[in-house]
Amino acid sequence: MPRKKTQAGATSAPVVTAVEMGARQREISVSEFFTKNRHLLGFDNPRKALLTCVKEAVDNSLDACEEAGILPDVTVKLEIVTAGQTPVAPSQATRFRITVTDNGPGIVRQQIPRVFAKLLYGSKFHRMRMSRGQQGIGISAAGMYGQLTTGKPVKVISRTGPRAAAHYFEVQIDTKKNEPLVHENKQIEWHQPQGTEVTLEVEGRYQKGRASVDEWLEQTSIANPHVRLIYQTPEGETKEYPRSYHELPPSPREIKPHPYGIEFGALLKMLQDTKSQTVAGFLAGDFCRVSPALAEEMCKAAKLSPNTKPRDVKPQAAEVLYKTIQATKIMAPPTNCISPIGEKAILSGLYKQIKGEFYTAVSRPPAVYRGYPFIIEAGLAFGKGPEEAAKPQQASVPLAEGEDQGHESELARVIRYANRVPLLYQQSACSTFKAVLSTTWRNYGVTQSRGALPAGPMVIFVHMASVWVPFTSESKEAIADYDEIQKEITLALREAGRRLGIFLRRRERAASEFRRRNIFDLYIEEVVAACNRLKGGKLPTEKLKEQLHKIASSRTGGVKTDEALGKTGAGPEGLPHSIIVTAEGIEGETEIAQQSPAADAASPPPMLADSTPTSKSPRRGRRVVKPTLASAKGKVAAKAKGAGGQQEMFAAEPTQARKAAPRKTSPRKTSSGTARPTRKRT
Numbered sequence: 121m122p123r124k125k126t127q128a129g130a131t132s133a134p135v136v137t138a139v140e141m142g143a144r145q146r147e148i149s150v151s152e153f154f155t156k157n158r159h160l161l162g163f164d165n166p167r168k169a170l171l172t173c174v175k176e177a178v179d180n181s182l183d184a185c186e187e188a189g190i191l192p193d194v195t196v197k198l199e200i201v202t203a204g205q206t207p208v209a210p211s212q213a214t215r216f217r218i219t220v221t222d223n224g225p226g227i228v229r230q231q232i233p234r235v236f237a238k239l240l241y242g243s244k245f246h247r248m249r250m251s252r253g254q255q256g257i258g259i260s261a262a263g264m265y266g267q268l269t270t271g272k273p274v275k276v277i278s279r280t281g282p283r284a285a286a287h288y289f290e291v292q293i294d295t296k297k298n299e300p301l302v303h304e305n306k307q308i309e310w311h312q313p314q315g316t317e318v319t320l321e322v323e324g325r326y327q328k329g330r331a332s333v334d335e336w337l338e339q340t341s342i343a344n345p346h347v348r349l350i351y352q353t354p355e356g357e358t359k360e361y362p363r364s365y366h367e368l369p370p371s372p373r374e375i376k377p378h379p380y381g382i383e384f385g386a387l388l389k390m391l392q393d394t395k396s397q398t399v400a401g402f403l404a405g406d407f408c409r410v411s412p413a414l415a416e417e418m419c420k421a422a423k424l425s426p427n428t429k430p431r432d433v434k435p436q437a438a439e440v441l442y443k444t445i446q447a448t449k450i451m452a453p454p455t456n457c458i459s460p461i462g463e464k465a466i467l468s469g470l471y472k473q474i475k476g477e478f479y480t481a482v483s484r485p486p487a488v489y490r491g492y493p494f495i496i497e498a499g500l501a502f503g504k505g506p507e508e509a510a511k512p513q514q515a516s517v518p519l520a521e522g523e524d525q526g527h528e529s530e531l532a533r534v535i536r537y538a539n540r541v542p543l544l545y546q547q548s549a550c551s552t553f554k555a556v557l558s559t560t561w562r563n564y565g566v567t568q569s570r571g572a573l574p575a576g577p578m579v580i581f582v583h584m585a586s587v588w589v590p591f592t593s594e595s596k597e598a599i600a601d602y603d604e605i606q607k608e609i610t611l612a613l614r615e616a617g618r619r620l621g622i623f624l625r626r627r628e629r630a631a632s633e634f635r636r637r638n639i640f641d642l643y644i645e646e647v648v649a650a651c652n653r654l655k656g657g658k659l660p661t662e663k664l665k666e667q668l669h670k671i672a673s674s675r676t677g678g679v680k681t682d683e684a685l686g687k688t689g690a691g692p693e694g695l696p697h698s699i700i701v702t703a704e705g706i707e708g709e710t711e712i713a714q715q716s717p718a719a720d721a722a723s724p725p726p727m728l729a730d731s732t733p734t735s736k737s738p739r740r741g742r743r744v745v746k747p748t749l750a751s752a753k754g755k756v757a758a759k760a761k762g763a764g765g766q767q768e769m770f771a772a773e774p775t776q777a778r779k780a781a782p783r784k785t786s787p788r789k790t791s792s793g794t795a796r797p798t799r800k801r802t
């Protein structure tokens with residue numbers, strides 16, 4: 121190799137000629153690229169890699185079930201793989217076997233090798249329809265990671281129906297070619313009539329807490345209350361997240377691209393690829409919201425004959441057409457391609473998983489970014505639950521001026537979702553998190569330091585549903601900061617915050633009125649006795665007492681105070697899609713709160729309550745709710761029929777409007793078969 125001499129006479133590094141450089145040029149396969157850059161796919165450290173593998177497999181199972189119209193039953197099993205016989209503690213283990221089984225439609229035999237061992241191969245990338253998966257990378261990347269770290273192939277069992285045979289495959293990726301290598305392919309006996317089971321062996325680390333597999337599954341259950349999820353932890357524990365919503369989300373429709381959403385290059389490509397014979401036909405047929413009349417109008421404005429063959433349109437004419445399209449008023453894209461979670465299901469999920477005193481949910485109307493329709497949803501769970509709230513405050517040291525109570529300094533927790541999938545990493549890069557920070561929570565009665573999260577026992581839920589979620593990277597961890605998206609999230613959070621503000625203000629006012637009333641009530645006995653003495657014992661004391669109690673009540677807010685404190689069973693007035701939990705019972709969307717136990721009755725005993733709760737969101741587990749009464753306005757109250765029983769009885773009981781149902785404690789079986797008392801609200 122020629123070496124150049126520097127001016128000082130020393131020999132420099134070898135010089136390479138263009139020919140030599142040319143000889144080194146090589147195509148890079150997508151698998152090779154992602155092998156080197158696996159951090160881009162969420163495999164940057166063993167703990168995160170374990171989560172990414174679970175996430176990709178579960179997302180696919182849920183997508184497949186929903187698309188096939190099947191209520192998903194998904195099992196996730198994490199097992200420790202040891203080299204020798206000595207058992208290893210889960211936190212010390214470095215290798216895991218992940219098995220995810222679903223009851224979905226299965227995968228046809230011919231497709232299995234490419235689905236699991238070829239990057240950028242999938243059914244979702246090219247269509248405009250909401251789904252968890254988008255890119256066609258996820259599960260094959262997880263398989264590739266397993267292959268890279270343990271050398272083991274992906275094992276797949278799939279069956280497309282009870283009459284079809286179950287097929288077992290072992291596949292790996294040929295990373296040089298990005299093509300599958302099939303090591304095993306046979307028919308087997310499988311106990312499931314239909315579905316798919318994927319087994320991956322990977323290097324990983326299991327640690328509970330924030331951004332763990334446990335947290336991800338818990339959050340998945342919040343946003344997907346129609347899913348029944350069973351999780352077998354590496355510790356050998358089985359947790360079940362029961363189905364609390366028995367309807368599938370409405371199936372999203374596939375739509376065509378909106379003209380505003382495409383870039384010039386994409387238009388050129390579409391003109392070449394279209395099956396339409398004329399430009400007008402192309403515009404009306406290949407885009408949504410373009411009628412034949414509008415297509416003709418656009419052609420006219422672009423000075424292009426509507427009958428021109430699309431392939432004959434020259435780049436210059438195409439550019440004029442592109443500008444014309446952008447300048448034309450076109451209806452926003454249809455939104456039936458998106459399936460939001462919905463206020464009821466969000467409330468149900470939050471109520472099921474998080475102990476609190478106030479819950480609310482907001483679904484915004486559809487909006488559009490870059491031609492892609494999207495919907496933002498927000499939810500709030502506030503408080504620690506009435507049991508915690510009722511606990512006597514610890515004798516505390518007097519607070520200095522401006523100093524907060526202990527729980528006040530606890531920051532809110534934000535749980536983020538994209539197309540129903542929890543996002544656990546890169547929080548600060550996410551548009552949802554930025555919107556939470558920029559919301560002025562002080563306006564809603566919550567303390568907040570400048571540029572910080574609001575303080576208090578609060579969980580803030582944000583969901584973006586779209587046909588294409590703009591993630592900041594292929595690992596799909598944070599949503600990019602488009603102005604339209606940011607604005608919608610802010611509006612949803614403001615509405616949820618406004619409702620929280622109403623609840624807090626009302627509760628504060630009512631509590632102080634109630635204290636005042638108690639003081640009046642205390643003196644009524646004394647006053648009546650004194651008056652009676654003055655009148656020589658001839659006073660109708662009971663009547664006077666009753667009158668004085670009435671006055672005390674009306675002077676301290678009357679029924680309104682009782683309502684705000686949850687003492688009447690009336691719903692939270694002026695707070696739509698909300699639940700208020702008080703020591704007396706629940707108010708508002710009581711039907712939602714009742715759905716969990718009903719669901720439980722249909723499925724084996726859940727073990728959720730047995731799992732360790734996270735510090736800021738203690739899990740509710742299964743709870744028997746005993747809402748009190750229907751208000752005189754005809755609001756319904758739910759009757760609990762006993763522990764774990766079906767709780768579908770909703771009856772309007774206007775006559776009982778002031779009688780609180782007695783609450784009992786009844787024993788209930790846990791998953792392990794031991795009796796556990798149900799929660800008692802009083």
Ligand SMILES: Nc1ncnc2c1ncn2[C@@H]1O[C@H](COP(=O)(O)OP(=O)(O)OP(=O)(O)O)[C@@H](O)[C@H]1O
Pocket residue numbers: 176179180181184222224225226227235241242243244245252253254255256257258259260261316
């Ligand atoms: N359990 C399953 N049941 C049915 N089909 C499946 C299952 N798992 C994967 N598939 C099919 O395999 C394809 C590839 O899955 P993969 O996870 O690689 O990509 P994706 O889900 O399309 O997108 P992303 O990379 O964003 O996750 C899916 O599009 C789906 O059609």
